[in-house]
Amino acid sequence: MPLFFPQEDASDVRRRYKPDVIKGDMDSIRREVLEFYASLGTEIVDKSHDQDTTDLHKCVTYIRDSASGLDKSNLCILVVGALGGRFDHEMGNLNVICRFSYMRIVLLSNDSLIHLLPRTYCHEIHIQTSVEGPHCGLIPIGTPSKSSTTTGLQWDLNNTAMEFGGLVSTSNIVKEEKVTVQSDCDLLWTISIKKL
Amino acid sequence: MDLMHHSSTFLLPTIPLHHRPSLTYALVVLNQTLPRFAPLLWKHAQLRLCADGGANRVFDEMPLLFPEEDASDVRRRYKPDVINGDMDSIRKEVLDFYRSLGTKIIDKSHDQDTTDLHKCITYIWDFAPDANKSSLCILVAGALGGRYDHEMGNLNVLYCFSSLRIVLLSDDSLIYLLPRTHHHEIHIQTSVEGPHCGLIPIGVPSRSSTTTGLQWNLNNTEMRFGGLISSSNIVVGEKVTVQSDTDLLWTISIKKL
Numbered sequence: 001m002p003l004f005f006p007q008e009d010a011s012d013v014r015r016r017y018k019p020d021v022i023k024g025d026m027d028s029i030r031r032e033v034l035e036f037y038a039s040l041g042t043e044i045v046d047k048s049h050d051q052d053t054t055d056l057h058k059c060v061t062y063i064r065d066s067a068s069g070l071d072k073s074n075l076c077i078l079v080v081g082a083l084g085g086r087f088d089h090e091m092g093n094l095n096v097i098c099r100f101s102y103m104r105i106v107l108l109s110n111d112s113l114i115h116l117l118p119r120t121y122c123h124e125i126h127i128q129t130s131v132e133g134p135h136c137g138l139i140p141i142g143t144p145s146k147s148s149t150t151t152g153l154q155w156d157l158n159n160t161a162m163e164f165g166g167l168v169s170t171s172n173i174v175k176e177e178k179v180t181v182q183s184d185c186d187l188l189w190t191i192s193i194k195k196l
Numbered sequence: 197m198d199l200m201h202h203s204s205t206f207l208l209p210t211i212p213l214h215h216r217p218s219l220t221y222a223l224v225v226l227n228q229t230l231p232r233f234a235p236l237l238w239k240h241a242q243l244r245l246c247a248d249g250g251a252n253r254v255f256d257e258m259p260l261l262f263p264e265e266d267a268s269d270v271r272r273r274y275k276p277d278v279i280n281g282d283m284d285s286i287r288k289e290v291l292d293f294y295r296s297l298g299t300k301i302i303d304k305s306h307d308q309d310t311t312d313l314h315k316c317i318t319y320i321w322d323f324a325p326d327a328n329k330s331s332l333c334i335l336v337a338g339a340l341g342g343r344y345d346h347e348m349g350n351l352n353v354l355y356c357f358s359s360l361r362i363v364l365l366s367d368d369s370l371i372y373l374l375p376r377t378h379h380h381e382i383h384i385q386t387s388v389e390g391p392h393c394g395l396i397p398i399g400v401p402s403r404s405s406t407t408t409g410l411q412w413n414l415n416n417t418e419m420r421f422g423g424l425i426s427s428s429n430i431v432v433g434e435k436v437t438v439q440s441d442t443d444l445l446w447t448i449s450i451k452k453l
Contacts, residue, residue: 054427054428083341083344084340084341084368085368086368086369086392086447086449087340087366087368087369087371087394087447088369088392088393088394088396088427088428088429088447088449089427089428091394091396091398091425091427091445091447092394092425092427092428094421095421095422095425095427098421098422099422099423101422109344111341111342111343111344112343112344112345114344135343135345136345137344137345137348137349139345139348140399141398141399141421142397142398142399142400142401142420142421142422143399143400143401143420143421144399144400163399163400164351164352164355164398164399164400164443165352165355165356165358165399165443166356168348168349168352170311170345170346170348170349170352171311171345171346171349172345186421186422188348190344190345190348192343192345
């Protein structure tokens, strides 16, 4: 965080960007970092005994079940750092958004954002053209789709089948400010983030 | 069912002489930062292709991996045999430089239906004599990271060419397909890879997968996105076996040396 504010004093920046919670199995956090935030009042939730779920999974569960003072009726969880690095971690993080398909969870990197479009809904995606696009894709990550239909894309799907090993909609282009998607299976929507 | 052997010998400084399986390597460089072991992959490969902007990466970044050497010497030494793709990313001076050195330039800008990686794999497939296809292994640098739809398109290429050995490599991990048509023996090169690994059922759920050699082995276990997938697993020992009713992606961490 201090690197984003090079003109400011690093300690001031760190105090301003104090996490509410630090959670996980605690095998990566440096001791001095843990102590710094603990001394500022950050809640430390040590889940080192739980080796069955990823750190992201633990955090999503915490937000869903425990976070007090949070209006959960219209919750959207933004995740940074889910992509890149070890590929098995990245896949584990994708799987978290598939497992919590009833929650809005957005994975973000410098280049792209990803979220799930559950098959139980027709979807309208309002494109914020100042910050995202035009490159996009629809990915049948877990099961083949026998039928997907879209509007608003350069290469729209029209009751089109998609599956790994066959057609997967990548390198598509957003053509309009509204994209609609409906499908018989959960699809990952991904769109590029503009470099501003 | 036939047995298929896998081994990441392409990450070793030298490949043991009578190593089985004996493979011929081709290297495809895509448009992401070169992994730190790119020169090693280049050395093992008999055919080196750049996909479009991958040529920019070789031009700009190979010299950075040899900071004591003269950049022009490094660029001449690491000259791709082929540059293939839709040519919308490669810089003109890079294209001219390699063309003047004799690199074959294949302009596929008319073909917007396939990814640059797909075009390169097709080129290698058409170029390699039939007799050698089963001993061919295509190493791909730069398939991960960057735009996520590109990454997914590159993973899909593994499934589209499931009869070809294709390995995607980043600084952190390598990935390849384990086709359901075979039982698999993966010989772990513990000096360069592991212990973190995973088996990922992308695209179709697996009703039954079985492994040996992992900390958390699968035993006729179901896997699917939205349920169990095997990530954050650990390799125990030097041999892992896998059999499954579906194509699985195998991924293992690459050691930082």
